[in-house]
Amino acid sequence: MALEMRSNCEKCHTPLSVDGEAYICSYECTFCQQCTEKMQHICPNCGGELLTRPRRQTKE
Numbered sequence: 001m002a003l004e005m006r007s008n009c010e011k012c013h014t015p016l017s018v019d020g021e022a023y024i025c026s027y028e029c030t031f032c033q034q035c036t037e038k039m040q041h042i043c044p045n046c047g048g049e050l051l052t053r054p055r056r057q058t059k060e
Contacts, residue, residue: 005056006030011044019057023050 005018009032016022016032023036025048031039041050 003054004028005053009035011035011039019055021055022053024053025050 003024006016006022006028008015008030009022010029011031012035014032014034016030021033023031023033023041025043025046027043027046027048029043029045029048029050030053031043031050036050039050042048043050
């Protein structure tokens with residue numbers, strides 16, 4: 001099963017690109033860097049740790 005690459009921060013709704021920086025928990029809740037830092041790397045939905053999301057290369 002592939003990782004769902006959500007396109008917006010769940011907190012502030014900032015657009016997130018598949019090759020840009022984003023953070024996820026084990027349930028794939030997705031946040032931008034700024035919101036993640038404000039939440040001290042803790043997911044507000046499940047209480048899990050927010051880690052850097054793997055990046056995918058964009059097709060050129």
